[in-house]
Amino acid sequence: xxxxxxxxxxxxxxxxxxxxxxxxxxxxxxxxxxxxxxxxxxxxxxxxxxxxxxxxxxxxxxxxxxxxxxxxxxxxxxxxxxxxxxxxxxxxxxxxxxxxxxxxxxxxxxxxxxxxxxxxxxxxxxxxxxxxxxxxxxxxxxxxxxxxxxxxxxxxxxxxxxxxxxxxxxxxxxxxxxxxxxxxxxxxxxxxxxxxxxxxxxxxxxxxxxxxxxxxxxxxxxxxxxxxxxxxxxxxxxxxxxxxxxxxxxxxxxxxxxxxxxxxxxxxxxxxxxxxxxxxxxxxxxxxxxxxxxxxxxxxxxxxxxxxxxxxxxxxxxxxxxxxxxx
Numbered sequence: 001x002x003x004x005x006x007x008x009x010x011x012x013x014x015x016x017x018x019x020x021x022x023x024x025x026x027x028x029x030x031x032x033x034x035x036x037x038x039x040x041x042x043x044x045x046x047x048x049x050x051x052x053x054x055x056x057x058x059x060x061x062x063x064x065x066x067x068x069x070x071x072x073x074x075x076x077x078x079x080x081x082x083x084x085x086x087x088x089x090x091x092x093x094x095x096x097x098x099x100x101x102x103x104x105x106x107x108x109x110x111x112x113x114x115x116x117x118x119x120x121x122x123x124x125x126x127x128x129x130x131x132x133x134x135x136x137x138x139x140x141x142x143x144x145x146x147x148x149x150x151x152x153x154x155x156x157x158x159x160x161x162x163x164x165x166x167x168x169x170x171x172x173x174x175x176x177x178x179x180x181x182x183x184x185x186x187x188x189x190x191x192x193x194x195x196x197x198x199x200x201x202x203x204x205x206x207x208x209x210x211x212x213x214x215x216x217x218x219x220x221x222x223x224x225x226x227x228x229x230x231x232x233x234x235x236x237x238x239x240x241x242x243x244x245x246x247x248x249x250x251x252x253x254x255x256x257x258x259x260x261x262x263x264x265x266x267x268x269x270x271x272x273x274x275x276x277x278x279x280x281x282x283x284x285x286x287x288x289x290x291x292x293x294x295x296x297x298x299x300x301x302x303x304x305x306x307x308x309x310x311x312x313x314x315x316x317x318x319x320x321x322x323x324x325x326x327x
Contacts, residue, residue, distance in 0.1 A: 006033030007316045015323035022094025027078035032060030046070045052146035082243040092249035099257040139197045153226045162186045173225030177208045241270035248326035255323045295324040
């Protein structure tokens with residue numbers, strides 16, 4: 001299996017100031033790509049890695065075995081950072097990293113049900129009657145980052161009302177054809193349950209009447225929306241930023257990498273609030289939001305990967321990096 005390639009490695013290390021020795025939290029460990037970079041940046045660095053995916057943690061442990069006690073992993077949600085550090089007896093850390101993207105392992109493991117793509121691109125005929133055991137179009141409609149949770153994408157697709165589906169697809173996928181897609185889903189599931197990624201991708205294509213080859217598959221936004229809903233990816237992001245900043249020592253850094261506009265918007269707003277910028281409506285006579293300057297924002301605009309990185313790692317193309325420093 002090809003190792004997951006960390007996004008914007010140079011920019012991440014620079015904004016974490018990882019060349020100095022210290023304890024860092026990789027709040028979204030994945031397969032350990034960013035953690036390996038941090039550990040190699042200084043012999044005095046240690047990393048505690050969090051991840052909701054127990055399988056990814058095991059792969060990361062194998063990858064990082066050479067670093068011994070300098071690395072530890074915890075199977076947990078990154079939003080529990082305050083509780084976990086307290087349980088570990090850790091008061092402050094030098095830096096926190098959160099890469100909110102889906103790992104290559106999750107995308108490339110068909111039974112996880114995150115993707116309808118083949119190894120060489122998109123599955124262009126997901127309704128084909130001829131599939132192989134490794135064909136992503138035959139993958140179960142799962143999408144759970146933490147497979148110990150019960151709720152799957154299939155539960156949402158087959159259980160929600162047409163209106164609820166349309167709202168999720170529109171809000172989380174920013175899909176203009178959300179009502180047509182939801183209507184098609186409900187009509188199809190009345191005949192038989194929708195259980196595979198290929199079934200769902202096929203009916204989305206038919207719902208919005210797009211055939212042939214696409215630069216971006218018509219089902220991409222719908223899959224994004226369901227994945228966000230299943231994993232509650234937007235819930236508590238602003239609180240995570242506040243808790244991560246609480247954990248930083250003076251001068252400590254927080255770096256967050258996002259992969260779609262909804263996440264980036266929340267992180268941008270949370271950073272502004274933590275930098276003391278009032279978020280109250282402009283016509284309100286006095287500030288009531290309680291904004292207090294706790295950090296200095298290091299990225300005036302979100303940093304994006306360069307053309308060379310995008311060419312060598314296409315999955316990085318939508319990444320945005322924001323960073324701040326604890327005052």
